[in-house]
Amino acid sequence: MxxxxxxxxxxxxxxxxxxxxxxxxxxxxxxxxxxxxxxFVDLLTDSGTGAMSDAQWAALIRGDESYAGSRSFAELEDAVMDVMGFSNVVPTHQGRGAENVLYGALLSADDVALNNTHFDTTRAHVSNQGADPVDCPVSAAHDPDSEEPFKGNFSLERARAVVDEVGADQIPLVIQTITNNSAAGQAVSVENTRRVREFANEIDATFVIDACRFAENAYFVRQREDEFTEAAIADIAREQLGYADALVMSGKKDGLVNAGGFVATDDGALFDRCKQRAILYEGFPTYGGMAGRDVAAMAVGLREAVExxxxxxxxxxxxxxxxxxxxxxxxxxxxxxxxxxxxxxxxxxxxxxxxxxxxxxxxxxxxxxxxxxxxxxxxxxxxxxxxxxxxxxxxxxxxxxxxxxxxxxxxxxxxxxxxxxxxxxxxxxxxxxxxxxxxxxxxxxxxx
Structure with a gap:
């Protein structure tokens, strides 16, 4: 239909x-x-290239362009809490701005960052901090013909091999990208996210979810993961994201907007560090390089994305x-x-x-x-x-x-x-x- x-x-x-x-x-x-x-037909990317809804266009008109304390930012905060479950939000002009803010706050030279599969800008931001981006895809990710339902999963076996090689102290960051864009956009199971959370605890690392396509991933979870066949998409998304210490988000994907992104976390100390980097690189923490109208449209888009x-x-x-x-x-x-x-x-x-x-x-x-x-x-x-x-x-x-x-x-x-x-x-x-x-x-x- x-x-x-x-x-x-x-x-x-x-x-x-x-x-x-x-x-x-x-x-x-x-x-x-x-x-x-x-x-003629542009399929280069789905990032910021979609059409917004009439409700989002209405939000553009109502957007508050105040430099500080914008009403539009309050609407985004409410949407992130309701849809994703995080109380602290640092807006940025797009996803790679959020990567710069968050990974710059978490990584130093000679660190190692683990990911199910780093995307290009993620890999570049990790490398730009002098750290080493290491991929941990499951073996099925490299088999185009396999019909396994969660080929985007994070391989704990590969990750533990890296820990054995370099030591846990050198790995301050574990990332899970959902869906796994560099592995053909494949879905990630909630059970895998739980296990990655446990692994991050074992090595005392910060666990970050790259949530660009979190709603699409939740849809696949409901289709393919037996525990969630009767669950609401919004509930699946909140549970899966809730295992992370922080999120990095490009609103140009499942925020359904043409510009914008953010970092979200419940860690107060990390939030303060990200705010300071955002002021330096993105803008004041209630607009983050976006116009207020774009912030307002993203708040609406996040809610539409889980419908x-x-x-x-x-x-x-x-x-x-x-x-x-x-x-x-x-x-x-x-x-x-x-x-x-x-x-x-x-x-x-x-x-x-x-x-x-x-x-x-x-x-x-x-x-x-x-x-x-x-x-x-x-x-x-x-x-x-x-x-x-x-x-x-x-x-x-x-x-x-x-x-x-x-x-x-x-x-x-x-x-x-x-x-x-x-x-x-x-x-x-x-x-x-x-x-x-x-x-x-x-x-x-x-x-x-």
Missing amino acids: VAYKSKMVERIRLPARDQRERNLEAAGYNLFNLSSDDV DAYLEDRIEQVREFGARLAAAGLPVYTPTSGHAVYLDAGALFPHLDPGEFPGQALVCELYREGGVRGVELGSFAFPDTDRPELVRLAVPRRTYHREHFEHVVETAETVLEKRETVSGLELASDPEMPEIRHFTAELEPRSS
């Missing part, structure tokens, strides 16, 4: 093929460098998109996540080795053939890590319709038909910071 009707539209256009060819070359074969006007009708529409749309791609013969990572469909570019282009960036070759071909923009999350985005060659087609919330996804599927079918002729790429420029090189690096067709 479709849960929405449109109240505003935006005209889009598909550039001619020869223009798309020129655009690719001018962008250095990096789709981050494309103008959005030259993209059954919204989540059913959201996740069913992504599931159907993945099913259509799979039916067309594309190698789809399973099970489908809540925010994106992931394609296995290594399986699609077996003639390309990781050094030829098969995932980046795939995103270029999708743009070349149909003006579709996705993002590579394989050896180009994550150098020197052991991950599948994935391409993420992230679905903006409440934005595209069936016809858009049909176009993407038809485009992917065209790439599938010519897959043996697709050649690899090589770096033409390599920025200094490898954790985020995929945002700005340029490539070129690989010389024979």
